[in-house]
Amino acid sequence: MNRTVMLPDGTSVPALGQGTWFLGEKKFQEEQEKEALTSGIQAGMTLIDTAEMYGSGKAEELIGRTIRGMDRSQLFLVSKVYPHNAGRKNIFKSCMASLERMGTDYLDIYLLHWRGGIPLSETVACMEQLKKEGKIRRWGVSNFDTDDMEELWSVPGGKNCAVNQVLYHVASRGIEYDLLPWMREHHVPLMAYCPLAQGGDLRRGLYQSAVLNKIADAHGAAVAQVLLAFALRDGNTIAIPRSSKKEHTLDNAGADGLVLTEAELAAIDREFAPPSRKVYLDIV
Ligand code: NDP
Numbered sequence: 001m002n003r004t005v006m007l008p009d010g011t012s013v014p015a016l017g018q019g020t021w022f023l024g025e026k027k028f029q030e031e032q033e034k035e036a037l038t039s040g041i042q043a044g045m046t047l048i049d050t051a052e053m054y055g056s057g058k059a060e061e062l063i064g065r066t067i068r069g070m071d072r073s074q075l076f077l078v079s080k081v082y083p084h085n086a087g088r089k090n091i092f093k094s095c096m097a098s099l100e101r102m103g104t105d106y107l108d109i110y111l112l113h114w115r116g117g118i119p120l121s122e123t124v125a126c127m128e129q130l131k132k133e134g135k136i137r138r139w140g141v142s143n144f145d146t147d148d149m150e151e152l153w154s155v156p157g158g159k160n161c162a163v164n165q166v167l168y169h170v171a172s173r174g175i176e177y178d179l180l181p182w183m184r185e186h187h188v189p190l191m192a193y194c195p196l197a198q199g200g201d202l203r204r205g206l207y208q209s210a211v212l213n214k215i216a217d218a219h220g221a222a223v224a225q226v227l228l229a230f231a232l233r234d235g236n237t238i239a240i241p242r243s244s245k246k247e248h249t250l251d252n253a254g255a256d257g258l259v260l261t262e263a264e265l266a267a268i269d270r271e272f273a274p275p276s277r278k279v280y281l282d283i284v
Pocket of ligand 1: 018019020021022049050113142143165192193194195196197198199200222224225240241242243244245247248249251252284
């Protein structure tokens with residue numbers, strides 16, 4: 001994997017990782033899903049995103065079975081805590097349970113999945129405690145809009161946030177108006193979820209778009225690869241496409257080598273206009 005993103009602490013991670021929502025839930029697909037994840041890891045997509053929520057732990061368990069025997073230091077594991085577990089009462093148990101399900105003794109990043117009722121100051125203090133204990137290397141947030149990030153910056157330790165993971169794809173560009181500029185200014189990388197618009201489910205007709213198909217054809221690429229190249233274009237974004245199929249996973253890894261031209265980006269802007277006013281976060 002050639003494209004990497006630098007985290008605030010100077011660690012370099014692959015710009016393309018792998019999502020795992022809905023994986024691990026169907027026993028009969030286990031081998032196929034393990035093969036997909038493994039081929040992605042072999043192709044350099046060693047950053048794997050998951051959450052305690054996904055299949056109530058089944059995605060983390062699948063990851064655990066997939067990476068058993070692999071060199072842990074070559075992997076970059078990201079998991080998320082439910083908002084209602086992100087306080088002193090539950091977070092330490094939640095984190096341990098995620099570690100056990102994945103068969104590892106640390107997470108590379110632990111994310112607050114979305115904002116809930118527990119004060120941010122408490123969550124941040126717990127995250128810092130987990131860091132001290134060596135259970136996590138760093139922490140971040142997910143589904144935080146600009147006002148949430150500003151609030152986070154005002155709590156003790158809040159500026160240690162390593163990433164903000166939010167929805168971002170060519171047909172959902174609202175964050176470009178103020179959240180993304182805020183994150184750039186404060187050196188918080190974006191981790192883009194649903195970078196494939198869930199295979200088109202989030203925007204009907206996306207994969208049939210004449211503009212995207214023309215660009216894909218010009219590069220001998222697939223539309224999915226154009227979507228990923230678009231998400232990665234600024235060098236500060238990590239995208240975490242999910243696939244249950246080896247062929248798709250390898251296509252996704254292949255997007256590493258696809259760089260869109262200025263003219264192609266302009267054509268995308270005409271078809272999928274960037275925001276001209278504040279748009280609240282898109283969430284799935
Ligand atoms: P994606 O945008 O990654 O799309 C996944 C879908 O795209 C699947 O149906 C997959 O089908 C299909 N697909 C994958 N690769 C290709 C390809 N090359 N060509 C055509 N279709 C393809 O959606 P997700 O919702 O899974 O988002 C990615 C990840 O982000 C999640 O898995 C999760 O880890 C994270 N996430 C985080 C959220 C949060 O709140 N923080 C919310 C949502 C997601 P197939 O299996 O057949 O390949």
